[in-house]
Amino acid sequence: MTAQTLYDKLWASHVVREESDGTCLLYIDRHLVHEVTSPQAFEGLKLANRPLWRKDSVVSTADHNTPTDHWDQGIQDPISRLQVETLDANIKAFGALAYFPFKDIGQGVVHVMGPEQGATLPGMTVVCGDSHTSTHGAFGALAHGIGTSEVEHVMATQCLVAKKSKNMRVSVEGQLGAGVGAKDVALAIIGKIGTAGGTGYAIEFAGSAIRGLSMEGRMTLCNMAIEAGARSGLVAVDDKTIAYVKDRPLAPSALQWDAAVAYWNTLHSDEGAHFDAEVELKAEEVAPQVTWGTSPEMVVDVNGRVPDPALETDAVKKAGAMRALEYMGLTANTAMTDIPVDVVFIGSCTNSRIEDLREAAAVARGRKKAANVKQVLVVPGSGLVKQQAEAEGLDKVFVAAGFEWREPGCSMCLAMNADRLLPGERCASTSNRNFEGRQGQGGRTHLVSPAMAAAAAVTGHFADVRKLEAV
């Protein structure tokens, strides 16, 4: 047999049928459902009088619209409330393997909840009406975001109409420096290949630095694959993957465990497998990253400067950079560390897992929010992450530093709830998108790691977390 990539294996094992033009019916094992992209799909099923093909494939939670404080008062915004209640009603009517509604201890950002519950397993196909579904590829699962019509299609048929992508391997060899994490690697890769660099590809992240990452770190990396244009990111299964999955509520039972592990251990690219594109990075060269513009590819090292669009030769890129600087209220050649921040957001499906919170707390411990910083929001990814963080006393560290400790949800990652920037406010954010208006109309987002976000919070400007003075 010819050598296969991990992606080839995952794809081949899920093809139900293939048309002559290469269009496939791809079988879907896990369907994650949240309130924003599902109501029209459920509505479509109802109108056509179609049932869910396999309700035990559905795992659901409410996350995008839910508030992060005053849970005793419920959801104040009536339109948000209707959307969340519509999900409640739809799950009740159609069924699901598991549902974590608003205020449930298992509730959380769908891409934090899935792995945490063991709903995401190696070798699965995982879809969700959300582009950051790529996160689940960290488990050696083929996972990608879909639109609402496809949500309905999967609900009704358990399949997706899809064409195979090409294979790209991004290898990061070496050892990451202290204070440099998966988020920095993700941003450095996007800075290198661009936000469309991975379009049409499934990216496998490989190399010793990737193997060295925890599952949380791998999730952060795969989460950002979509920001490099790739619908899915992948990391091969290893002992860390299996250890993470073990004993999760929805993981295989003891009876099936050994057979599952034996299969999972085959989920890696074969020696000599063909990749259509290869990208290489040296771990030692990755420094903490900060974005300066309105696209994740507009990124520099924290010790760098805002680039000068005048030096850009490509006309479209030049115009984009000029627009971005104007929107961001920045001047070319400003040192990144001279840029003050107004708000700090630590959260989102990119960076709201326990390890992220530990990383931020390590910087916040014994320090105080800088006077010019108006608000620091810490939003855990799920109720269970929150519980764990509180058991470790991280909440106390944050509160002592003047940060706000909130309830789980998407929060200021996309500002569908009450957490949002005001026009002109500048935010150091651990989320994944710095698009215009993403965190509130006129808001200015700079993407950073949790440690860098905490460093910005305590210094009042972007700061190299490696150089903070000891406390």
Place this chain on the structure above:
Amino acid sequence: MKAFNSLNALVCPLDRANVDTDAIIPKQFLKSIKRAGFGPNLFDEWRYLDHGEPGMDNSVRPLNPDFVLNSPRYAGAEVLLARENFGCGSSREHAPWALEDQGFRVVIAPSFADIFFNNCYKNGLLPIVLAADVVDRLFAECEANEGYSLNIDLPAQTVTTPDGTAFTFDITEHRKHCLLGGLDEIGLTLQHADEIRAYETKRRASQPWLFA
């Protein structure tokens, strides 16, 4: 889904790269549980001078005179001419819904983000990839000529300029077939229900842990 065959229509040029779905339809409008009515909020933050929220009467909101969609010259355009990586960002299908609701049937760009590209086909919207230099030329011609229209012929897979120059584009047979017939893809897939069941039986035997 609306069928698509051919079209001769006015072109609106949107000269920006990396137009993301947050820009196409900002998140506050995603709270709707309906599929229609997103057109007036297409490009909301660029299109209006005030901040838009669901439930506002868009007809009385102050328009941004500098935004291309507000120019009378492009009123009624059905073809959107765009730059690279159009539709990047979130998977929200509200983006093609908004474009379609506004009256667009075709988007031409040198490249699209994958999920957006895919979502278009589900909604009778035809995304066309043309080479960057061709797109450059279309932008130049469109800006120089008022009333600039393009002819889009799906059966022939061509985009033809007013002077008769034709550019061909790629599309998979499956997508073309669905778009031409305005077909319900779920219905098509369900014709293969037996194959899906047979696959499941096999999977259940080899990987029982995937089935509760």
